[in-house]
Amino acid sequence: MTVFSSNTRKIATQTVQSYRSLIKPYIITTIAIGTSVTTGDLICQYLESHKKGPDGKTIVRPSSSMISWWDRERSRIMCTAAVFVSTPWSFILSRTVERLFPGKQNIQIVKKILTNTLLSPLNISLVFTTIILLQGHTLRVARTKIKNDMPKTFLVGSCYWPFVSFINFRFIPLNYRPMAGSAAGALWNIYISSTSNNPKLNPDGTIQSTAGTATTLLAETSGTGVPALHEAWKTLNKDKKDG
Numbered sequence: 479m480t481v482f483s484s485n486t487r488k489i490a491t492q493t494v495q496s497y498r499s500l501i502k503p504y505i506i507t508t509i510a511i512g513t514s515v516t517t518g519d520l521i522c523q524y525l526e527s528h529k530k531g532p533d534g535k536t537i538v539r540p541s542s543s544m545i546s547w548w549d550r551e552r553s554r555i556m557c558t559a560a561v562f563v564s565t566p567w568s569f570i571l572s573r574t575v576e577r578l579f580p581g582k583q584n585i586q587i588v589k590k591i592l593t594n595t596l597l598s599p600l601n602i603s604l605v606f607t608t609i610i611l612l613q614g615h616t617l618r619v620a621r622t623k624i625k626n627d628m629p630k631t632f633l634v635g636s637c638y639w640p641f642v643s644f645i646n647f648r649f650i651p652l653n654y655r656p657m658a659g660s661a662a663g664a665l666w667n668i669y670i671s672s673t674s675n676n677p678k679l680n681p682d683g684t685i686q687s688t689a690g691t692a693t694t695l696l697a698e699t700s701g702t703g704v705p706a707l708h709e710a711w712k713t714l715n716k717d718k719k720d721g
Contacts, residue, residue, distance in 0.1 A: 507656040508565045514660035515560035518667025519553050526672070556671060559608040567601050568656045576652055587647045591640050598639070599632050609674045627673050638666060 527547030571594065579589040603624045610620040642662040650658045 503653040503656075504565075504569055506653075507569050507660075508561055510657040510660040511565045511568060511663075512557055512560045514663045515564065515667050515670070516553055516557045518664055519556040519671040520548070521664075522668045522671035523547055523549060523552065525668070552671075552675060555609055555612040556674070558612060559605055563604050563608045564601075565656075567604065568659065571597065572652065572655050582648055587644060590647050591643045594643055595636060595640060598635055599628060602628050602631050602635070605670070606674060631670070631673055634669065635666070 524547060575590040575593050578593070579586040606623050606628065607617070607620040610623050611617070642659065646655050646658050646662075
């Protein structure tokens, strides 16, 4: 009985110490991913608001704020999804693949990248569902959003993230991988912000009519990733020249 009690206390102590050792990396991961997603959303909103409409005028939402283009509710939703969905997903997945395929050998890195890639549709679907629900829509609307936008988002991400993942797995220590991924995700989060908020959906899950001028990068570039990034680059260059 004494031996059993001693072993139980030892296991409990080791478990507590193990969890405590994860607190700091998790907090850092939360801050890094939350900042990356929120920054990407702000950049996306800025680029969308500085697009020209058919009449040649800049599309800016009427507001008394100095930053009239900023939709605070949209940023709040994006940040909430990042903290409560993207952070635990990234944190758990990074440790799981490292436990399954430890080491920095090329074959192990390939296995990690393939695991991340194969699981990314689930991550994208969770993010879309969270954002749709926070916007006040139903699960039916979320299913429509996933059906319409998840496949092309997955394809665009598959052209970008494997290269980032290789660098991350090859050169970055485990505890810092989510932060390194967040830094690389700055550009990706511009795309995610646009596709997460486009197209606008009706409460019944149908797509709203796009009468007038669309105000998202994806809507203005036929809903594809590469033209959207190209438009973002053109807008930044134009603003730089005008300045």
